Structures are given as C-alpha cells and as structure tokens.
Amino acid sequence: MDVLLKKCLHCARKVFFGTIIIRNYAAKPIMSAPRIITMNRPTLHTLAFSLLTTAALADGAFYGDPPDATHPWAIHDMNRPQPVRVEPGTFSSQEKPGTPPSDAVILFGGKPEEIEKWQADKTPAEPTKWEVKDGVLQCVPGSGYVRTKEEFSDCQLHVEWSAPSKVEGNSQGRGNSGIFLMGQVEVQVLDNYNNPSYPDGMASSIYGINPPMANPLRAPGEWQTYDIVFRRPIFKDGKELDPGYITVFVNGVLTQDHTPLEGGGGHMRRSAPRAFPDQGPLKLQDHGNPVRYRNIWYRPLPKRAIDGGEASHMTEAATAAKRAEIAKNIREAAAKLEGNEKMLHLFESLCYEDNAEARKSALDSVEDFSEKMKEVPPGKIETKKGEILQVAKALRYLTKFKILPEDIDAKKDLEAIIKVEEWEPQPKKK
Numbered sequence: 001m002d003v004l005l006k007k008c009l010h011c012a013r014k015v016f017f018g019t020i021i022i023r024n025y026a027a028k029p030i031m032s033a034p035r036i037i038t039m040n041r042p043t044l045h046t047l048a049f050s051l052l053t054t055a056a057l058a059d060g061a062f063y064g065d066p067p068d069a070t071h072p073w074a075i076h077d078m079n080r081p082q083p084v085r086v087e088p089g090t091f092s093s094q095e096k097p098g099t100p101p102s103d104a105v106i107l108f109g110g111k112p113e114e115i116e117k118w119q120a121d122k123t124p125a126e127p128t129k130w131e132v133k134d135g136v137l138q139c140v141p142g143s144g145y146v147r148t149k150e151e152f153s154d155c156q157l158h159v160e161w162s163a164p165s166k167v168e169g170n171s172q173g174r175g176n177s178g179i180f181l182m183g184q185v186e187v188q189v190l191d192n193y194n195n196p197s198y199p200d201g202m203a204s205s206i207y208g209i210n211p212p213m214a215n216p217l218r219a220p221g222e223w224q225t226y227d228i229v230f231r232r233p234i235f236k237d238g239k240e241l242d243p244g245y246i247t248v249f250v251n252g253v254l255t256q257d258h259t260p261l262e263g264g265g266g267h268m269r270r271s272a273p274r275a276f277p278d279q280g281p282l283k284l285q286d287h288g289n290p291v292r293y294r295n296i297w298y299r300p301l302p303k304r305a306i307d308g309g310e311a312s313h314m315t316e317a318a319t320a321a322k323r324a325e326i327a328k329n330i331r332e333a334a335a336k337l338e339g340n341e342k343m344l345h346l347f348e349s350l351c352y353e354d355n356a357e358a359r360k361s362a363l364d365s366v367e368d369f370s371e372k373m374k375e376v377p378p379g380k381i382e383t384k385k386g387e388i389l390q391v392a393k394a395l396r397y398l399t400k401f402k403i404l405p406e407d408i409d410a411k412k413d414l415e416a417i418i419k420v421e422e423w424e425p426q427p428k429k430k
Helices: 002-017 044-056 112-117 316-334 339-350 356-374 378-400 409-421
Strands: 105-108 118-120 131-133 136-138 146-152 155-162 177-181 185-189 224-231 234-236 239-242 245-250 253-260 280-284 292-300
Touching (some): 112 131, 112 146, 155 177, 177 224, 185 245, 339 356, 339 378, 356 378, 356 409
Antiparallel strands (some): 105 292, 131 136, 136 292, 155 224, 245 253
C-alpha cells in the first residue's frame, strides 16, 4: 500500500504543478483555441487519495470479461463471495504437536476426555479399548478398529502417527495400521522406513489401488504427518458422475496426486466404482501393532459443482439460476441508492440478467446525465471529469460485450466531451 501511495503522490504532483487547460466543446467542430482558467487546486494528498481509490476499485464492475452460459461471475467479480477468514495453525515438531486452524473440527488433540469422541468399530457400538497415554491415542493390539462418533465426508484431514521405535517384523507386519476415510477407503499406515513391501500397500498408498509416488517416512518412533484431501464419489441414478479423489502429503511431500478412488480398494480383490454414503466415520485400524496417533483434525470442504455446490464453472442451468440471483441482489441494492450510483448498479445487473424495467430506468438516467453534462459551463466541466469517465467506462463495457446497443446517444455525447477535454491519451499517428 505504501508503494502504491507513493506512486499516486508522484502522479498527483504532476497534476498539481501542471497547467490545467479547459476547452470549449459542442456537437460541432471546435475552432477556438484553448483558454487557460484559474481553478482551486486540491491538495496533493487529496489527489493521491482519489488516484488510490480509483486503483482500488479497478477490479469492480465493468472490468473483466462478463458472465457467460457456464460462468456465473465476471472475471475479477466483486460480487463473488469473499473467502472465509481462517486463522492458520502452527506446525508440529517431534516434541510437540502443532495447533489446528481456527475452523478445524478436533477429533483428538491430546486430552484424555477426547476418547469419548471415539468408539469401537462394532455393532452395537461400545466403548473403545484403545488408550490415551501422555497425550497420544494408542492402539491396543487385538482390541479392534476404532471409529469416530462423528460422521463427515469431503474434508481436509490431518493425522500424525508413530510406529513403535522397537523394530519388529517386516513388510506388512511392521508398524501397520490404516486411516479409513468415511470407513470406506484406506490410506495405509505402515513402517516402511527401510522396509519394502508391495507398493500398493506401502505407507500413504490408497490401499489396493495406487502406490505412493515417494517414500518420505522418518525413522521408527518418530512422528509422521499425513495431510489428506478427500472427495467422495458422486453418483446419480446409479451413474458415476465423479469417481472421488484423494490427495496425500506425507511429511510435506506429495505422495498421492488427486488419485481416483476406483470404488475404495481393498485386500487382494480389485474394487469397482460404487457410491459411498453421504457421510461416514473416520476409522483407525488395529493390525496388531501398537501404533500411536496424535493431532487428528479435519476441515469440512464445500460441495463440488457436480454435487450442487458453487464453482467458477457450472452447468448452464445452475449458472442461469446463480446469475439471476446476483442480478436480483444488485437491483435490490440499487433501489436504496440515488443518482449515478443507482444507475450504475442497474447497468451492472444487466451483465447477469436482462430485465426490462432495470434497462429502461438505467437508460433514462444516463440520458438525463449526459444532457446535464452538456449544459455544464466549460470552466466547471473539469469538476465532473470523474463522473463522466466512470459512466463512459460502464457504457463502453456494456456495448463492447453487446449487453447494450452501440448507438446510445448518451454514450456519443460523453465520448465527445472526453475527446474535446483530452482526458484520455490519443493514439499516435502512424
């Protein structure tokens, strides 16, 4: 911001110390020479603030390409929802787990009472025999899987785990556990530090589907960090619309890159695409090894467009509905405004949805505005520069993208003023 302000001050000095020249204008060619007039000059900081405001609003209405049949928003559209503010957490160390982001749902954060968020993976449900010791959740071999009482689906999941420091066994018999998203698909937990196994069963594999792209595990006994992005399959009327995907980072290294779920995988047999339930629990596997877990949390993800959510690219029907909603909101905002603000809001609404009443009101207003501007004395027209350029910008945009016809009298009148006053640089003659 400081750099931008300095640039604006530099531009303001040019305006402040320069000579202000005003020309007469009319519909007919101008024959008279320029005449110098005296005006009250604004302060440097006033000019700088004006320029800074103009720069800040450059990404507002009438700026980027307008909405189309499958994109409900314009490019750089300020009508798009602002991202939700999330306070970031902190990274973990071997000695201490990090803190989750502010919107995370904590499934296990090290407190003994958090065991109540989990239960044995049995029907009917019963308390788990897994234990909380020294701030970690530890598998008790032979006690069975554990699952969360809470159910969820698409998410960003964070899990830290540690295999026993005492190395026993090899291949699948060493530090084995598993993380089951929605209880349906497993991201493998396995001590593969200097311990080969079948690739689609190694640590961070989508078990039975896809091996990891790398093996970035730390030594046994050290904490490993999994960061997982999970999207469940989407089916409609028995037809697969989206196979679902998993992305995994292990200790900061990408090991699964948007891997299709192919039905969820499994042991020995190839899975086929299938629908998942709307929600499901997170399960941790008991595979006979006392694997430890800590710092387990997730963030729910918004729905994909294919699942009824909003996105940059949507179906034509969803786009039309969203554009109608945006246009309605802009018209409602315009109803509370007056003058040019109201007119420009109505024009903006036409970018999303045509509306006869809004169109007529805006065109009537712009004709009135142009007539008033033509009546402004030459000595005072400079005070209207900002308004004229703003309205002209809107009309240029609307005609360029054929939202309004080109032959609008008000546009011609305002362009004539801008040309006579030399408010915009003229193209160089070849």
